[in-house]
Structures are given as structure tokens and as C-alpha cells.
Amino acid sequence: NAGVTQTPKFRILKIGQSMTLQCTQDMNHNYMYWYRQDPGMGLKLIYYSVGAGITDKGEVPNGYNVSRSTTEDFPLRLLSAAPSQTSVYFCASSPPDRFAYEQYFGPGTRLTVT
Amino acid sequence: RKEVEQDPGPFNVPEGATVAFNCTYSNSASQSFFWYRQDCRKEPKLLMSVYSSGNEDGRFTAQLNRASQYISLLIRDSKLSDSATYLCVVPNQAGTALIFGKGTTLSVSS
Numbered sequence: 001n002a003g004v005t006q007t008p009k010f011r012i013l014k015i016g017q018s019m020t021l022q023c024t025q026d027m028n029h030n031y032m033y034w035y036r037q038d039p040g041m042g043l044k045l046i047y048y049s050v051g052a053g054i055t056d057k058g059e060v061p062n063g064y065n066v067s068r069s070t071t072e073d074f075p076l077r078l079l080s081a082a083p084s085q086t087s088v089y090f091c092a093s094s095p096p097d098r099f100a101y102e103q104y105f106g107p108g109t110r111l112t113v114t
Numbered sequence: 115r116k117e118v119e120q121d122p123g124p125f126n127v128p129e130g131a132t133v134a135f136n137c138t139y140s141n142s143a144s145q146s147f148f149w150y151r152q153d154c155r156k157e158p159k160l161l162m163s164v165y166s167s168g169n170e171d172g173r174f175t176a177q178l179n180r181a182s183q184y185i186s187l188l189i190r191d192s193k194l195s196d197s198a199t200y201l202c203v204v205p206n207q208a209g210t211a212l213i214f215g216k217g218t219t220l221s222v223s224s
Contacts (some may be wrong), residue, residue, distance in 0.1 A: 033211075035214075038124075040216065041216055042201070042214040042215050042216045042217065043158070043201075043214040045211050045212075046117070048210075056210075058211060059211075079202065090157055090158070091121075102148075102160055102163070103155035103160070103212065105158050105159070106157060107155075107156070107157055108157055
């Protein structure tokens with residue numbers, strides 16, 4: 001099992017550009033999450049999904065969008081990049097019987113907006 | 115009180131030392147608590163879960179004090195490889211998401 005994979009690993013965007021961060025898991029987990037982590041700060045939940053076709057906002061959803069068409073994939077879209085979105089983005093998943101608890105994280109995407 | 119609060123450190127200790135981190139939380143109804151470990155520029159990984167008064171796994175012991183609403187992580191016989199940031203994690207009130215603390219940084223030196 002590859003676990004949770006994320007692409008790209010690094011990206012530099014100009015203000016106003018859009019992009020999609022990809023996340024895939026091969027553990028057949030129903031629950032998936034997107035977090036951002038700013039330097040010296042804890043992880044903040046952006047969006048989460050409890051299964052294909054179901055998504056919900058987390059603590060900091062503004063400026064982002066998500067979709068969940070399959071169990072495996074949970075892409076995060078930045079609509080119009082702003083410097084405040086410079087951060088490390090982590091995707092995570094958890095098994096259906098351990099909702100929100102034992103989460104498995106991908107390696108992260110480091111995004112810089114200039 | 116903040117949802118989850120940790121002493122950021124850093125804690126600088128020699129190999130073999132015993133070190134303890136504390137974490138306070140605001141949700142008195144929380145039934146489960148977690149410690150995640152995050153290496154520099156890496157993803158967080160689950161270290162320990164705490165569902166009752168405490169949990170022990172080798173050199174690591176997590177203890178829960180519900181009356182004072184804090185959990186602690188004790189590391190005995192510290193190794194160089196224990197150098198990392200330790201994140202205290204508590205479910206939110208709705209039970210729909212995890213709240214991550216900012217983390218406590220540990221540096222173990224030889």
C-alpha cells in the first residue's frame with residue numbers, strides 16, 4: 001500500500017492563479033481531510049469528506065473548494081491564490097470505524113504564493 | 115481557555131533524560147486524546163491514543179487528568195531519534211474533527 005499520496009510536493013504560484021492539489025489514498029478509507037499548517041502553528045482543517053459525494057467545510061474553507069467523486073481521490077482547489085495561502089497542505093484519511101481519530105497523513109504539498 | 119494548548123518549548127535534553135510535556139484542553143466532554151509526532155518538514159504520525167486514565171508504550175507514557183483537563187506525555191531514556199515536534203490532539207465538541215495543538219519541540223543531544 002502506498003498509503004496517502006499527494007502531488008505536487010512543491011509549487012510556487014503567482015497571486016490570482018488557481019491550482020489543484022491532488023490527494024489519493026489506497027486504504028479504502030471513507031474519511032478524508034485537508035489541512036493547512038502555517039509555520040509554528042497547529043494544523044487547521046480546511047475541508048473534510050465522509051465518503052464519495054459528501055464534503056463539508058472545516059475551520060478555514062475560504063478560498064478553497066473540494067470534490068469527492070471516488071473513495072480514493074480528494075482534490076483541493078485553490079480558486080485565486082493569495083499570499084495568505086502560503087502554507088504546507090496535508091491530506092489525511094481515516095478508517096470508517098475510527099472517524100476523525102487515527103488519521104493517516106500524506107507527505108504534504110509546500111505552496112508559496114508570491 | 116484555548117481548545118488545545120501546549121508549551122511550545124523547545125525542550126533541549128541530553129540522551130537518556132526523562133522529559134514530560136503537558137497539554138491543556140477546553141472541551142470537558144472529550145473522551146479520547148492523542149499524541150502525534152511530527153518530524154521536521156514531514157507529516158504528522160500517530161504516536162499514542164489515550165481513552166481512559168493513561169496509556170503506556172515502551173518508553174512513552176501518556177496520562178490524562180480529567181479534573182484539571184490536561185494530558186501529559188512522558189518520554190523516558192530519551193534517544194536522539196526522539197527529536198521531533200509532539201502534537202497534542204483532541205476531538206472537537208461535535209466529534210467531527212480533530213483539533214491540533216501547535217506542538218512542543220523536543221531536541222535530544224548526545
